[in-house]
Amino acid sequence: MIPLSVAEKLLLLAGGEQLPASTLKHPIVSELIDEQIVQERITGRTKRTLFIPNPQYLHTWLGNLGINNLQEYIHALQDQATTRADMVRVSSNSKTQHRRTFKGFLVNSYLPIACTLHDAEYTVQPQPGTFTFVYDYEDFTPPSHVTIVGVENMENFRHIARQARLFAHIHPLFVCRYPQAQSKDLIKWLLSIPNPYLHFGDYDFAGINIYLSEYHRHLSSRATFYLPPNIDTLIATYGNPYLYNQQQLTHTVITDPTLQELIALLHLHKKGLEQEVFLM
Numbered sequence: 492m493i494p495l496s497v498a499e500k501l502l503l504l505a506g507g508e509q510l511p512a513s514t515l516k517h518p519i520v521s522e523l524i525d526e527q528i529v530q531e532r533i534t535g536r537t538k539r540t541l542f543i544p545n546p547q548y549l550h551t552w553l554g555n556l557g558i559n560n561l562q563e564y565i566h567a568l569q570d571q572a573t574t575r576a577d578m579v580r581v582s583s584n585s586k587t588q589h590r591r592t593f594k595g596f597l598v599n600s601y602l603p604i605a606c607t608l609h610d611a612e613y614t615v616q617p618q619p620g621t622f623t624f625v626y627d628y629e630d631f632t633p634p635s636h637v638t639i640v641g642v643e644n645m646e647n648f649r650h651i652a653r654q655a656r657l658f659a660h661i662h663p664l665f666v667c668r669y670p671q672a673q674s675k676d677l678i679k680w681l682l683s684i685p686n687p688y689l690h691f692g693d694y695d696f697a698g699i700n701i702y703l704s705e706y707h708r709h710l711s712s713r714a715t716f717y718l719p720p721n722i723d724t725l726i727a728t729y730g731n732p733y734l735y736n737q738q739q740l741t742h743t744v745i746t747d748p749t750l751q752e753l754i755a756l757l758h759l760h761k762k763g764l765e766q767e768v769f770l771m
Contacts, residue, residue, distance in 0.1 A: 493519055493558070495568040502561050504529065505546040512539035526675060527668075527705075528552055533739050595626040596677040599642075599665040601652035606664075607632040615664065619652070622667075628680045633664050639681065640665045640717075643692030643701060647766050654769045657719060661689070668705070678709050688714045694726060695763025696738035699750060703742050716749050722764075723756055729771075730762025738763065 493501075497517050500510055512531060520541075523529040528548045532540050543549055550561070558564045603616040609630045617623050625631045633639070638661040642648040648667040666677055681688055688710050692698040699716075707714045719725070735757060745751060757763060 493556070493564070495565065498561060498565050498568065501549065502565060504541060504543040505549050505561065509540045509542045512541050515541055523549070523552070526552065533741065594676050595624055595628050596680070597622045597624055597648070597667045597669070599623065599648055599651050599667070600663070601655055602662075604633065604637060604662070604664050606634065622648075628676055629683070631680070632684060633686055634662075635685065637662050637664045638687050638689050639663075639684075640689045640691050641677075641706060642667050642766075643690075643698060644766055645669050647691070647770065650770055657691075657717070657769065663689070668701075678705070681706075681710060686713075689717050690714060691717045691766065693734075693763070693765050694718075694722060694753060695734040695757065695765070696740045697734070697763075698766075699745075699753065700741050703745075703750075707747075716747065716753070718749050718753060722753065725768055726756050726760050726762055726764045729768045730760055730764045732762050734763025734765070735761045 494517070497515070497519055500515050501523075504510060509532070515529075520529060524531065524541075526548075528545075529541050529543055532542060553559075553561060598615055599617055599622050600615050603614050606613050606615055607630075608625075609627065613631075615623055640658065640661075640663045642651065642665055645667065647654065648665060648669075651665050668677070688706060690702045690706055692702055702714075702716050707716075740754070745754065
């Protein structure tokens with residue numbers, strides 16, 4: 492059951508407000524952060540605020556708990572005369588246990604990749620304009636020579652064939668961190684297979700934070716950050732000073748030489764670069 496104080500703050504976040512992270516310390520909020528439904532933003536040196544970029548993900552998550560209307564759920568908790576039957580009506584289950592009804596993640600490829608699904612061969616090669624959604628990811632296995640490439644932004648994931656030149660040195664199978672409510676499934680799958688992971692994201696502090704927090708901390712040495720050979724020129728030519736000025740690293744110690752090189756370039760040019768530059 493979600494406590495009243497937490498439910499009220501979730502309603503505010505769903506309405507577009509931002510709240511100090513210190514006011515929302517609860518295991519349920521931690522789970523929502525892990526699912527990337529609730530996200531953190533650093534303001535100043537240490538102040539952290541929470542926000543919800545897509546309220547629909549929250550409503551879907553709550554629906555899996557049986558809470559179909561957050562406002563009614565709050566009203567029921569506020570009413571001291573609320574009966575158990577009332578709580579059943581607003582939450583579908585008086586014990587309100589979490590049951591996921593939707594799982595899995597998106598994959599994409601511009602080349603046919605013969606994978607295995609339920610011990611049978613399954614070729615991944617979506618038609619242009621479509622993606623493949625893997626539901627039973629526990630039984631989905633790519634060939635051992637394939638590198639899993641995680642694409643941070645949906646537009647790049649959608650038009651991955653236009654960026655094939657960047658991945659000529661590997662046999663890539665592309666996965667996407669959206670929808671973010673499915674991010675745990677993707678990590679579980681990556682941990683269950685031996686394939687290397689290559690992160691293709693934004694070249695700014697936020698992109699580095701996403702890589703370190705969501706992927707490297709789970710995959711360790713199996714994960715690498717993709718840095719194109721002409722990144723210096725790209726940042727100098729197409730970089731955005733706003734991205735540099737408004738973002739901060741959340742990791743104080745970084746020993747990865749690739750990331751150290753990128754961070755040095757960001758400080759040199761005082762710009763950040765979004766990966767959509769490769770679609771130009």
